[in-house]
Amino acid sequence: MAEFLQLVFSGLTVGAVYALVALGFTLIYNASDVINFAQGDFVMIGGMGTVFLTAAGLALPVAAFIAIVAAVMVGLALHRFAIQPARGASPVALIMITIGASIFIRGVAQIVFDKQFHSLPAFSGSDPIHLGGATILPQSLWVMGGALVVVAGLYAFLEHTLLGKAVLATAANRLAARLVGINVTVILALAFGVSAAIGAVAGILVTPITLTRFDVGTLFALKGFAAAMLGGMGNPLGAVVGGLLIGLLETFGAGYLSSTYKDAVAFVAILLVLLFMPRGLFGGRSVERV
Amino acid sequence: MLVALLRSRLAALLLLAAIMALFPLIAPSAFYLRVAALVWIFALAALGLTILMGYAGQVSLGHAGFLGLGAYGVAIGPAHLGLPPLLSLVLAAALAGLIAYLVGRPILRLKGYYLAIATLGFGMILALVFNSESAVTGGPDGMAVARMTVLGWRITGALNWYWVSAGALLVGAWLALNLQASPSGRALRALHDSEVAAAGVGVNVAAKKLSAFVIGAVYAAFAGGLLASLNGLITPEASSFMQSIELVAMVIIGGLGSVFGAVVGAAFLVVLPQALTAFQEYEQAVLGLLIMVFMIFLPDGIVPTIRRWLLERLS
Numbered sequence: 385m386a387e388f389l390q391l392v393f394s395g396l397t398v399g400a401v402y403a404l405v406a407l408g409f410t411l412i413y414n415a416s417d418v419i420n421f422a423q424g425d426f427v428m429i430g431g432m433g434t435v436f437l438t439a440a441g442l443a444l445p446v447a448a449f450i451a452i453v454a455a456v457m458v459g460l461a462l463h464r465f466a467i468q469p470a471r472g473a474s475p476v477a478l479i480m481i482t483i484g485a486s487i488f489i490r491g492v493a494q495i496v497f498d499k500q501f502h503s504l505p506a507f508s509g510s511d512p513i514h515l516g517g518a519t520i521l522p523q524s525l526w527v528m529g530g531a532l533v534v535v536a537g538l539y540a541f542l543e544h545t546l547l548g549k550a551v552l553a554t555a556a557n558r559l560a561a562r563l564v565g566i567n568v569t570v571i572l573a574l575a576f577g578v579s580a581a582i583g584a585v586a587g588i589l590v591t592p593i594t595l596t597r598f599d600v601g602t603l604f605a606l607k608g609f610a611a612a613m614l615g616g617m618g619n620p621l622g623a624v625v626g627g628l629l630i631g632l633l634e635t636f637g638a639g640y641l642s643s644t645y646k647d648a649v650a651f652v653a654i655l656l657v658l659l660f661m662p663r664g665l666f667g668g669r670s671v672e673r674v
Numbered sequence: 675m676l677v678a679l680l681r682s683r684l685a686a687l688l689l690l691a692a693i694m695a696l697f698p699l700i701a702p703s704a705f706y707l708r709v710a711a712l713v714w715i716f717a718l719a720a721l722g723l724t725i726l727m728g729y730a731g732q733v734s735l736g737h738a739g740f741l742g743l744g745a746y747g748v749a750i751g752p753a754h755l756g757l758p759p760l761l762s763l764v765l766a767a768a769l770a771g772l773i774a775y776l777v778g779r780p781i782l783r784l785k786g787y788y789l790a791i792a793t794l795g796f797g798m799i800l801a802l803v804f805n806s807e808s809a810v811t812g813g814p815d816g817m818a819v820a821r822m823t824v825l826g827w828r829i830t831g832a833l834n835w836y837w838v839s840a841g842a843l844l845v846g847a848w849l850a851l852n853l854q855a856s857p858s859g860r861a862l863r864a865l866h867d868s869e870v871a872a873a874g875v876g877v878n879v880a881a882k883k884l885s886a887f888v889i890g891a892v893y894a895a896f897a898g899g900l901l902a903s904l905n906g907l908i909t910p911e912a913s914s915f916m917q918s919i920e921l922v923a924m925v926i927i928g929g930l931g932s933v934f935g936a937v938v939g940a941a942f943l944v945v946l947p948q949a950l951t952a953f954q955e956y957e958q959a960v961l962g963l964l965i966m967v968f969m970i971f972l973p974d975g976i977v978p979t980i981r982r983w984l985l986e987r988l989s
Contacts, residue, residue: 419787470970475786476733480926481969483919488962495955602915606794613791644806651795658792659780 386517397524399631400531404586405608406623408579414555415575422486424605426583431596435502459580493598616664686934704832714839717940720924722893728931730886731866736797740891742913743770744898752820763899774891804910816909929975
């Protein structure tokens with residue numbers, strides 16, 4: 385039982401990070417139909433940026449803030465210089481553009497930063513908290529709490545502000561949104577900026593637990609993408625549930641089956657879900673128009 | 675005359691054969707021949723993906739998995755099963771085809787992004803197996819590969835490998851061009867444009883997609899086997915996600931659906947890192963930037979763009 389609980393704790397911790405990455409995917413996908421493979425690199429920028437800024441003597445909150453702003457800048461630049469000029473390209477071309485962007489960001493990061501693994505000190509100590517026979521690190525609570533705050537904040541923004549409703553309107557129907565006077569280009573840029581910020585926050589929260597390096601983005605992107613798919617592409621609730629599920633599956637797979645095939649467990653699960661529910665867990669039925 | 679040549683499907687084959695025949699005459703050293711052999715091998719793998727992506731319009735982000743299957747087949751056959759390398763290559767390619775058949779049946783029902791993630795997941799699983807089963811595959815360090823022998827002739831040296839890989843590519847290109855012009859090729863292009871319309875005129879969409887997937891897998895496995903034999907060493911890198919991406923980039927940069935485009939794309943992505951060795955730090959950044967620039971400004975790829983330009987000038 386204690387072991388089970390332990391696995392639940394660590395599963396929810398990584399799951400929360402995947403959920404945030406998946407949420408970033410969803411936001412951009414809804415606004416622009418683009419799958420942004422550079423989403424994982426925002427996580428890297430958040431983590432690496434904070435590591436290097438604190439090493440330069442800045443206080444953690446200041447460093448974290450600057451790192452988030454930097455990620456947002458990169459997100460906006462990605463939209464302005466890579467996505468916007470390629471308007472009307474095929475989905476495969478768009479995938480390749482964002483993968484190219486991801487490789488580019490990684491390449492630049494290994495020059496700007498370095499190729500070493502880095503860590504941050506835990507935000508509030510590293511004495512494990514005992515809970516029902518299992519232990520949980522304070523940093524795990526930071527990750528889960530942070531994810532909760534981001535999800536709640538995003539929900540409030542989308543449902544209760546005019547700008548958020550403009551994002552939803554753009555996601556629902558771009559042409560109709562333009563017709564009622566929404567500046568769609570600004571909304572798309574906003575989606576990229578907010579996604580980048582969410583990714584960076586995830587990176588900052590998780591770095592004390594998992595370490596970070598210039599190339600950690602790839603795996604985060606793949607898992608986050610998988611989580612978004614699992615939940616049903618384009619559904620924010622699905623993204624969060626999908627992220628948590630992938631995190632839990634992975635840790636339970638590692639705990640009870642084999643830790644070498646931890647990543648495979650997640651992908652096998654996705655393959656099965658896609659085969660039996662091709663639209664994901666929360667995806668609507670699709671009607672194909674000819 | 676020139677216009678007719680540009681339109682004919684033999685033009686690509688003739689041009690390719692001419693380049694293959696002439697290159698050894700101007701190559702300054704064995705190193706250049708080796709790089710050229712790598713280009714032919716990766717072009718063969720890209721050609722398989724061209725059939726899947728360019729003809730049938732189905733994306734695969736896990737195609738390097740099949741490359742790895744062929745490569746490890748050639749490595750494991752002689753090392754653990756005592757099979758001759760050439761037989762191992764053929765068996766590995768057949769196995770890749772069989773796995774593609776079994777996996778493709780359920781996966782190819784998916785479309786667009788869903789197909790992308792499914793193939794990606796499949797490729798990741800294969801890469802993980804190669805990485806983890808150290809007893810058989812040597813784990814992350816990889817394993818040595820026995821010399822390839824054909825009827826008692828041991829293939830060694832850059833020049834021999836150049837001709838072997840060039841021959842393999844030429845056969846592969848010839849088959850791909852024939853497929854393009856066959857009823858099957860037309861059916862594939864029909865379902866590329868509209869699955870519903872293709873089904874409406876009697877194309878068995880599921881079977882045609884599956885056959886394109888299997889053919890693509892066999893091409894990649896053959897290329898992987900040649901790659902492993904040429905290098906004498908194979909590591910899980912050959913089946914990594916990045917390798918899959920590079921294969922897709924070759925196909926798209928060269929020109930989606932163009933046989934000669936696959937060769938140009940492969941040449942581009944194989945030669946680029948060699949040209950950038952002096953700036954190794956910047957290699958990734960440059961690669962990423964180039965992929966982006968090509969996708970944005972030359973979405974049709976190099977070969978179709980040049981061909982259209984030539985046709986306009988000449989006619």
